[in-house]
Every structure is written in structure tokens, then in C-alpha cells.
Amino acid sequence: MSLPYAVLGFLNYAPMTGYELKKAFDTSIRHFWPADQAQIYRTLKELTRRGWVTVEVVPQEDRPNRKVYHITDAGREELRRWLGTPADPEDPRVPLLIRIFFAGQLPSEKAIALLETYAAALRARLETYARIPQRAAHYAEAIQSPREVFFWALTLDYGIRLTRAALEWAEEAIRNIRNLEKQ
Amino acid sequence: MSLPYAVLGFLNYAPMTGYELKKAFDTSIRHFWPADQAQIYRTLKELTRRGWVTVEVVPQEDRPNRKVYHITDAGREELRRWLGTPADPEDPRVPLLIRIFFAGQLPSEKAIALLETYAAALRARLETYARIPQRAAHYAEAIQSPREVFFWALTLDYGIRLTRAALEWAEEAIRNIRNLEKQ
DNA sequence: GTCATATATAGGACAAGTCAAATATAAGCA
DNA sequence: TGCTTATATTTGACTTGTCCTATATATGAC
Missing domain, CATH: 1.10.287 (Helix Hairpins)
Structure with missing residues (x-):
């Protein structure tokens, strides 16, 4: 269950939309943690529910409104806590x-x-x-x-x-x- | 989707029950392909449906009947076919x-x-x-x-x-x- | 005496992730 | 003209695998 924390990690660099997060994943950690687009959006919803991020809705015409996600203080704290915690074992499957x-x-x-x-x-x-x-x-x-x-x-x-x-x-x-x- | 083929691989060595298969996995390929017990039984059911294995029911008292699975000719053929096929990419997640x-x-x-x-x-x-x-x-x-x-x-x-x-x-x-x- | 272990199978609930489609439009290219 | 790509989010169906529980009894360990 590392995806939510990877998302927090990126949002800690800068506020972003789900769409931008997908690009951030694809141009950086994809090699050791690919992220499905649908999965990112669902994770964002869950992080909001937990109060670790907040949504800023930026209205747009023609396209769905941009939902810019910001990490909260609680989110930052949770990220740091998690980062210092031992890593989950790898899936050994080859x-x-x-x-x-x-x-x-x-x-x-x-x-x-x-x-x-x-x-x-x-x-x-x-x-x-x-x-x-x-x-x-x-x-x-x-x-x-x-x-x-x-x-x-x-x-x-x-x-x-x-x-x-x-x-x-x-x-x-x-x-x-x-x-x-x-x- | 390698589990069904690992099961065929073991049944090609010798006929076995689901229980024995679980032990075979745990004492050999567990390090690169752990297998859940429930998953093995469900796979066996699927392999039977496809005609790659047959079931021989050995009645027992006190315990559920042993269901000894035998690989069929079609199963052996399918196993060989699959073995010669390029391997699925690994999950890169670390x-x-x-x-x-x-x-x-x-x-x-x-x-x-x-x-x-x-x-x-x-x-x-x-x-x-x-x-x-x-x-x-x-x-x-x-x-x-x-x-x-x-x-x-x-x-x-x-x-x-x-x-x-x-x-x-x-x-x-x-x-x-x-x-x-x-x- | 009780607890773990061995034998043997099955089913339900759940988690994580994949795949595909729906919705809407503008820009760039061949 | 039509195709692809970019922007932006949401939902549904599905796959693989995990965890837990149920059922039944014998044996050995502590």
C-alpha cells in the first residue's frame, strides 16, 4: 500500500491535479512503481477523506474542472511518519x-x-x-x-x-x- | 498468470492432491512464486474445467476425500507449449x-x-x-x-x-x- | 490437559491494481 | 478531412491473490 504515500510525496513538492500526478509518476518512479490512472484518482479521493490533502476546484470550460490537490499539515506529518517506517517486503514473484x-x-x-x-x-x-x-x-x-x-x-x-x-x-x-x- | 502452469509442472512430475501441491510449492518455488492454498484449489478446479487435469476421488473416513489430480495429455501439451513461450514481464514494484x-x-x-x-x-x-x-x-x-x-x-x-x-x-x-x- | 500440527477441501470477503469506456474540445499533422 | 494527442475526471467490470473461517480427527509436545 505505497501508492497513497507516493502521491503524498509528490504533492509535498507541489500542488497538482490527478492528471499532473500521473505525468509525475510516468516521468520519475514508473520504473519501480508504475501507477494506473484510475488508481491515482481513487487514491486522491481516499486521501481527501482522510484529511491528508485538500481539493481546490479550478473551474474550466470545455474540460472537466481542474481539481488541484494540496497536501495538508496532517498529510505532511503522515508522510514523514511513513517514510521512517520499515519498507514492506517485495513481491518475490519472477x-x-x-x-x-x-x-x-x-x-x-x-x-x-x-x-x-x-x-x-x-x-x-x-x-x-x-x-x-x-x-x-x-x-x-x-x-x-x-x-x-x-x-x-x-x-x-x-x-x-x-x-x-x-x-x-x-x-x-x-x-x-x-x-x-x-x- | 503463471500459477496454473506451475501446478501443471508439478502434476507432470507426479499426481497429487491440492494439499500435497501446497507442500510442493512451499518446499521448492516459494521463493519466487509463493502460492496461497485457496488459490491452488481454485486453480485446480479451473484446470479440470479446461481438461488439462482429471480428478481421481479417493474416499476417506474422518477427513474430506482425497482428490488426486492427474495431468492429461492435453495438459502436458499445454504445459510444453507455455514453457516455450516468452516469460511475462516482472512486476517492477520495489x-x-x-x-x-x-x-x-x-x-x-x-x-x-x-x-x-x-x-x-x-x-x-x-x-x-x-x-x-x-x-x-x-x-x-x-x-x-x-x-x-x-x-x-x-x-x-x-x-x-x-x-x-x-x-x-x-x-x-x-x-x-x-x-x-x-x- | 491443552495446544500445535498434520491431513484435506471449500467458500466468502476483501485489497490492489488493470482495462476500457464515457464525456468534451482544441491543436497539430498528413 | 480525419487521425492523433493533449487536457481532465469518473465509473464499472474484472483479475489475481490474501486472509479467515468452517469442517473433522489423530498424534505428539509441553
């Missing part, structure tokens, strides 16, 4: 590993193909990660806080390290399957 | 990273505490992994197939590598936060 676990049922080329596809996805992910610092520079200037930027960079570093480790695993797995064949 | 992303709002000791707790959990996980090979030896003897055992080992290797990478990240993050303080 769909590929089910296939690998039962891959003894598969001819070696098919097992290798599975791993090659996976490795290709990981390489693509690394390239995506490599392009992030440029985009992030824009936000870094806007926020003017090296401390914030430091922690943002940590999350990217996590993604790079884990992806590299997975890639190395896949590459060695492929080599080992080939060795298996030779014997 | 709850800790939301806290880290917004940790600029937190005093450094609290950010470090967060990472220490995380690192401790990772170390405990590595110890659990270290104990797996002994338990696995029992299954390896039972199945008498070095090829199957090779793929089982691959899944463990994945867990170890990824956990180590996460741990290295956390340890370096802690060092970097301490450096931040000194400046």
Missing part, C-alpha cells in the same frame, strides 16, 4: 523462473531462446536507464536540492545494479546450457 | 525505493536505518538460500534427472545473485549517506 524451473521438459534451444529473450529485455532496460540522467537534470534544476537529487539517483543505481546482475545470470545460464549439450 | 526516492525529507540517520533494516532482511535471505541445497538433494535423488536438477539450481542462483546485488547497493548507499553528512 515469472521467468517458473519456466526455468520446469525447463527440463524443454529442448535446450528453447530454454536458451527463453533466456535470450529475457536478456534482450534487460539490455533494453539498461539503455532506458542510461537515458534517465539527462531527463532528471531538468528536475534537479527545478528543485534546487542536492540532497533530494542524491536520493533520486540512488533509486536509479538500484535499478542498474539489479538489472546487470540479472543479465549476468542469464548470460552465464546460457553458457552453462551450451556446456550441458556438449557433454 | 516498495523500499518509494521511501528512498522521497528520503530527502528524512534525517540521515532515519534513511540509514531504513537501509540497514533492508540489508538485514537481505542477509537473512542469503542464509535461507544457503540452506536450500541440502533440502534439494533429497528431491534430486528422487527424480533421478540431472537435467531437471540443473534447471532447479539455476533458479536458486538467480535468487543469490540478485540478493547480493541488492545488498551491495544498500551497503554502498549507507556509506554514501555517511559521506554526505561529513561534507
